[in-house]
Structure formats: structure tokens, C-alpha cells
Amino acid sequence: MQPPPQKQNVLxxxxxxxxISTALAFLEKGGYDVRVIDRAKVLPAVDAASTDLNKIIRAGDYASPTLARMSxxxxAEWRKPKWQGTYHESGCLVIAESPKIINGVATGGDDFVKAAQSNLAPLGITAVPLPTPADIVAHFPExxxxxxxxxxxKSGYFNPVGGWAEAERAVSVGMQMVLEQGGHIGAGMEIxxxxxxxxxxxxxxKVAKGVKLKSGQILEADLVVICTGAWTPGLFPSPSFGVSTLLQASGQSVAKIQLTxxxxxxxxxxxxxxxxxSGWYAxxxxxxxxxxxxxxxxxxxAPNSQGISVPRTVLTPGAEGGFIPKEMVDDLRAGLRGVFPALGEKDFSGTRLCWYTDSPSGEWLIDHQPDIDSLLFATGGCGHAFKFFPTIGSYVLQRHLGTLSPELSKMWSFQDRANDTGADHRREGDETRKVLEVEALATAEDLKFSRS
Ligand SMILES: Cc1cc2nc3c(=O)[nH]c(=O)nc-3n(C[C@H](O)[C@H](O)[C@H](O)COP(=O)(O)OP(=O)(O)OC[C@H]3O[C@@H](n4cnc5c(N)ncnc54)[C@H](O)[C@@H]3O)c2cc1C
Incomplete structure (x- = not known):
């Protein structure tokens, strides 16, 4: 009798x-021993980008038709019972500055909004166009x-599909599914x-044979998949890996308000x-x-001594308060007052710097390291990957198996990446990113509403 085929050991x-999504995809495919490790002692890691109160689940609101379809x-996956009601279909109101009429021609407005809106109908979503401020207000019940x-x-549209997910709870649900399907999860294991x-x-x-932990322990594997989010460029600083030149950790400002x-x-x-x-959302x-x-x-x-931006989070000594730049407190409040005036007069109950893993195109990195076999990178979320939690691992598996479509293979590769593929509402403009100044961070006092 033939011995059963040896399972591939995936770390x-x-x-x-x-x-977690990659672990689920490999477990569901079968034939793999799957182990997930994380540096955080308690999971989901309190400072991971995925661990949050909530994330927007846009359905089709992408300028790229491919991403619109994928979203x-x-x-459709989020709606399934296995996600235990972590997804809430509130719909999304998408707004932007209205186009201006110059010499009888409509100019300006947000091209991303126009492109995203035009992608909805072919996907079977009937968005409600809201071309004027009065239309936006009238869209809401009395x-x-x-x-x-x-x-x-402002002008915009209402997309009745999509909404938001309870992010941290969804990650916990995903972790539970990994364990139920025979995977292993190890906390407090920093590579x-x-x-x-x-x-x-x-x-x-060269071939990746496993990882070395900070403790000195070696973990062996047949395939290593790196999903370390915004920590990735700092973890692989050498340009020879190709990630510190492609990806950049950027700290994004978040605030919370406690309602009665x-x-x-x-x-x-x-x-x-x-x-x-403005990029503002609530x-x-x-x-x-x-x-x-x-x-x-x-x-x-937040550049380290090598000039590579690394996340400064509540687990970083001296940053436990989670304070954001003072100017961002002001911008967040201005955005809030511009949509919900009464809420704009409440104190913020907390803030957080949450770290994107950005790439110039706004597209993820899901690719084998070109010079090292058995080493796959799956990261570069660029501030929009959470909504794909139920499906993103299947793309990682397809990359591993060589079955990813040519379009997606190119889009998420180390090489040949385009500069702007419609993944994102572009955030670059002519500006460059500022370096975080600790002295310019808000204080607890700045989070209080003041009329002055
Ligand atoms: C403020 C903010 C708002 C966002 N809003 C949305 C949204 O509304 N909708 C949406 O779709 N997306 C949104 N995103 C993007 C989305 O959250 C991210 O794209 C996604 O969560 C990234 O997941 P990840 O697994 O790459 O990274 P993470 O969730 O950060 O996970 C990386 C993990 O790697 C671990 N790790 C790091 N270094 C090591 C090491 N050396 N050894 C072991 N483990 C390590 C960390 O502890 C962490 O748990 C937002 C992101 C932010 C920051």
C-alpha cells in the first residue's frame, strides 16, 4: 500500500x-499542515491594522472594474452565516466636491466617484445618484x-449594498475557523x-527553510508566507528582498466618540x-x-535608524496613549461637523494611529520573492484590504499554485507593477508624506470639543 502523501508544511x-484568510484557503484546499504565528502575546494583536472597531465594506465602489467585481x-461571502453577523449591510453614502460649471462645461468633481458609480450597474447594483446637496439630504428619512x-x-450617490464589519470580532471568528479546520495559531512568536x-x-x-524567532528558536517549513502588514518593510530592510523599496508604513489617524x-x-x-x-469617513x-x-x-x-518607516503603536514604549497629530484632530472634527454637526460638538473619547502598508499603485503585494524559493509575500493592504478578508487568502493560494489570472498576477507582483490602477481614491497629489513629530501630537485636552 502506498503511504499517504506527505502534507506540505506551511508557516x-x-x-x-x-x-488568517491565507490559512483558511490552504486548509480548505487540503494537503497542507498550516501554522500561523504572530508577535503579539494576545491575538488579535491590539495594534494590527485588522484589529479595529469597524471597517468599511465597499461593494463595487472602486474605479477599477476588477476590484469592483472582487469586492x-x-x-457575498461576508453575508454567509460562518462570519457570525460581523458584517452589517448599512449601505454607503459616497460624496465628493460637486463639479463646477466653467464655460458651460462640468469640470472637477471626483473622478474616482464617477468611475466607481459607473462600475455598479454592470454588477447588478442600483445606486441612487445624488447630484445636488438637496438630493443628498432628501435621500434620508425625515x-x-x-x-x-x-x-x-457636495454631490454623490448612495450604494445600498455594502456597509461595515465589526473588524476585531471578524478576525476572532476567522481565527476560530482556522483552529476548527485543524490549523495552529501561535501567539508571542516574533520572527x-x-x-x-x-x-x-x-x-x-536559495530556498526558505523556515523562520528564526527573536527568542533564537528556528521554525522549519516547506513554504513561508509573510503577512506582517506594516511591519514588513522594517522586517526586511535589505533592498535585495524588494519589499522595503516597494512598501511603506503610513500612520493614519482615527478618532472615536461615545454616544449616549x-x-x-x-x-x-x-x-x-x-x-x-477629503478622505474623511464615519x-x-x-x-x-x-x-x-x-x-x-x-x-x-515614522522612520527608524535606517530611514524605513515602522509602525509606532500603543505597544511602542512612549506611545501608549495612541495620540494622533493635533492637526488631524482638527481635520477629523471639521469633517464631522461638515456631515453630522451635533456630533461634531462632542469630545473625542480616544484616538489611534493605525498603520497602512502602502504601495505606489495602491495594489497589494501577493507574490513569490523572485530570488528565494518557497517564500511568498502577502501584504501591502494599502488601506483597503479588510473588505476582502473572506476571499483574499484564495488569491494567495492561487499565486502559490500558479493559477492566478495574468491580470492579477501582474497587479500584485514584485515587478511590472503599474502606477495607478484604480485601486484607490488617489491620496498622493503633489504632497509628500510628513514625518511624525512627537511634539506635535494631540494631548487629552485637545480631544475635548472647544467652541474657540
Ligand atoms: C485606519 C485604518 C482604516 C482602514 N479602513 C479600512 C476599511 O474601512 N476597509 C478596508 O477594506 N480596509 C481598511 N483598512 C485596511 C485594512 O485594515 C488592511 O489592509 C488590512 O487589515 C491589513 O491586514 P494585514 O494582515 O496585512 O496586516 P495586520 O492586520 O496589521 O496584521 C499583521 C500582523 O503581523 C504581525 N507581525 C508583525 N511583525 C511580526 C513579526 N516580526 N513576527 C510575527 N508577527 C508579526 C502583527 O502583530 C500583526 O498581527 C484600514 C486600515 C487602517 C490602518
Whole structure:
């Protein structure tokens, strides 16, 4: 009798959405022993980008038709009972500065909004166009209008599909599924390098044999998948790996407001609101009555001694307060007052710098390291990967198996990447990212509302 085929030993580093979704895809495919490890002692890691109150689940609201279709496919998965109701289909109100009429021609407005809106119909989504401020207000039921501003200078559309996910709970649900399917998850295991073969293989490449932990322990594997999010460039600083030159950690500002039970009743039926001109967005209250608001913007850099930006989080000594730049507190409040004037007069109950793993194109990196066999990178979320939690691991598996479509292979590769593929509402403009100045961070006093 033939012995059963040996299972391939897959070691996934990082238990955020890339790591957990990849683990699920390999387990569901079968034939793999899957182990996920993470540096954090308690999982989900408190400072991971995936660990959050909530994340927007856009359905089709992408300028890229491919990402629009993929996001709709992900929503179909989110609705399944296995995600235990972590997804809430509130719909999304997408707004932007209205186009201006110059010499009788409509100019300006947000091209991303126009492109995204045009992608919805072919996907079977009937968005409600809201071309004027009055249309935006009139879209809401009478009893909600008192909560809203007059949306001066804005136009947009309402997408009834999509909404938001309870992010941290969804990651916990995903981790539970990994364990139920026979995978292993190890906390408090920080890697500080890859173990490479001494000799090159027949193709002339070194082979990843496993990882080295900070404790000195070696973990062996047939395939190493790196899903370390914004920590990736700092973990692989050598340009020879190709990640520190492609990816950059940028700190994005988030604030929270605690609502009273009375306010929760009024606000909870509202959709996610996303202003693509400023990048400002806010959620309906979560089950604890907390409203999260943030700005999808350039963010700030925190360079280490090698000049590589690395996340400065609540686990970084001296940064436990989670304070954000003072100017971002002001911008967040201005955005809030521009949409929900009454909420704009409440104190912020907390802030956080949450770290994107950015690439110039806004596209992820899901590719084998070109010079090292058995080493796969799955990261570069660029501030928009959470919504793909139920499906992103299947793309990682396809890359491993060589079955990823040519379009996606190119889009997420180490090489040949385009500069702008419509993944994102562009955040670059002519500006460059600022370096985080610790002295310019807000204080607890700055989080309070002041009329002055
Ligand atoms: C403020 C903010 C808002 C966002 N909003 C949205 C949204 O509304 N919708 C959306 O779709 N997306 C959103 N995103 C993007 C989304 O959250 C990310 O793309 C996604 O969560 C990235 O997942 P990840 O697995 O790559 O990284 P992470 O979730 O950060 O996970 C990386 C993991 O690697 C671990 N790790 C790091 N270094 C090591 C090491 N040396 N050894 C072992 N483990 C290590 C970390 O502890 C961490 O758990 C947002 C991101 C931020 C920051």
C-alpha cells in the first residue's frame, strides 16, 4: 500500500486578515499542515491594522472594474452565516466636491466617484445618484435629516449594498475557523529573519527553510508566507528582498466618540459616509455606541535608524496613549461637523494611529520573492484590504499554485507593477508624506470639543 502523501508544511507569519484568510484557503484546499504565528502575546494583536472597531465594506465602489467585481464577490461571502453577523449591510453614502460649471462645461468633481458609480450597474447594483446637496439630504428619512448638515458643495450617490464589519470580532471568528479546520495559531512568536538553504537549488536560487524567532528558536517549513502588514518593510530592510523599496508604513489617524443611548437610537440607522474629496469617513455606532471616524489620507511616516518607516503603536514604549497629530484632530472634527454637526460638538473619547502598508499603485503585494524559493509575500493592504478578508487568502493560494489570472498576477507582483490602477481614491497629489513629530501630537485636552 502506498503511504499517504506527505502534507506540505506551511508557516504563515502574521495573524491579521492576510494571514488568517491565507490559512483558511490552504486548509480548505487540503494537503497542507498550516501554522500561523504572530508577535503579539494576545491575538488579535491590539495594534494590527485588522484589529479595529469597524471597517468599511465597499461593494463595487472602486474605479477599477476588477476590484469592483472582487469586492462584490467578497460581500457575498461576508453575508454567509460562518462570519457570525460581523458584517452589517448599512449601505454607503459616497460624496465628493460637486463639479463646477466653467464655460458651460462640468469640470472637477471626483473622478474616482464617477468611475466607481459607473462600475455598479454592470454588477447588478442600483445606486441612487445624488447630484445636488438637496438630493443628498432628501435621500434620508425625515426623522434623520435633523442630524445632517446641508452638504453644501457636495454631490454623490448612495450604494445600498455594502456597509461595515465589526473588524476585531471578524478576525476572532476567522481565527476560530482556522483552529476548527485543524490549523495552529501561535501567539508571542516574533520572527526576525528567514532561514535560507546554504546552497542554491537547481534553479540557482536559495530556498526558505523556515523562520528564526527573536527568542533564537528556528521554525522549519516547506513554504513561508509573510503577512506582517506594516511591519514588513522594517522586517526586511535589505533592498535585495524588494519589499522595503516597494512598501511603506503610513500612520493614519482615527478618532472615536461615545454616544449616549438616546444618540445611538438616532444614529444607528445611518449608512457609512465616505467623502472621497477629503478622505474623511464615519460609521454608524457600533454595538457599544461608539462612532469611529477617520481620514483616508497620506498619513505620516515614522522612520527608524535606517530611514524605513515602522509602525509606532500603543505597544511602542512612549506611545501608549495612541495620540494622533493635533492637526488631524482638527481635520477629523471639521469633517464631522461638515456631515453630522451635533456630533461634531462632542469630545473625542480616544484616538489611534493605525498603520497602512502602502504601495505606489495602491495594489497589494501577493507574490513569490523572485530570488528565494518557497517564500511568498502577502501584504501591502494599502488601506483597503479588510473588505476582502473572506476571499483574499484564495488569491494567495492561487499565486502559490500558479493559477492566478495574468491580470492579477501582474497587479500584485514584485515587478511590472503599474502606477495607478484604480485601486484607490488617489491620496498622493503633489504632497509628500510628513514625518511624525512627537511634539506635535494631540494631548487629552485637545480631544475635548472647544467652541474657540
Ligand atoms: C485606519 C485604518 C482604516 C482602514 N479602513 C479600512 C476599511 O474601512 N476597509 C478596508 O477594506 N480596509 C481598511 N483598512 C485596511 C485594512 O485594515 C488592511 O489592509 C488590512 O487589515 C491589513 O491586514 P494585514 O494582515 O496585512 O496586516 P495586520 O492586520 O496589521 O496584521 C499583521 C500582523 O503581523 C504581525 N507581525 C508583525 N511583525 C511580526 C513579526 N516580526 N513576527 C510575527 N508577527 C508579526 C502583527 O502583530 C500583526 O498581527 C484600514 C486600515 C487602517 C490602518
Amino acid at each position: 504563515i507569519v502574521g495573524a491579521g486578515i492576510f494571514g 462584490v464577490e467578497a460581500v 426623522e434623520q435629516r435633523a442630524l445632517l448638515s446641508n452638504f453644501e458643495g 526576525d529573519g528567514i532561514v535560507l538553504s546554504k546552497e542554491p537549488n537547481a534553479s540557482g536560487k 443611548p438616546e444618540e445611538v437610537k438616532k444614529q444607528s440607522a445611518l449608512p457609512v459616509v465616505f467623502d472621497l474629496s 460609521f454608524p455606532p457600533n454595538p457599544e455606541g461608539i462612532v469611529k471616524l477617520a481620514i483616508h489620507g497620506l498619513g505620516v511616516l
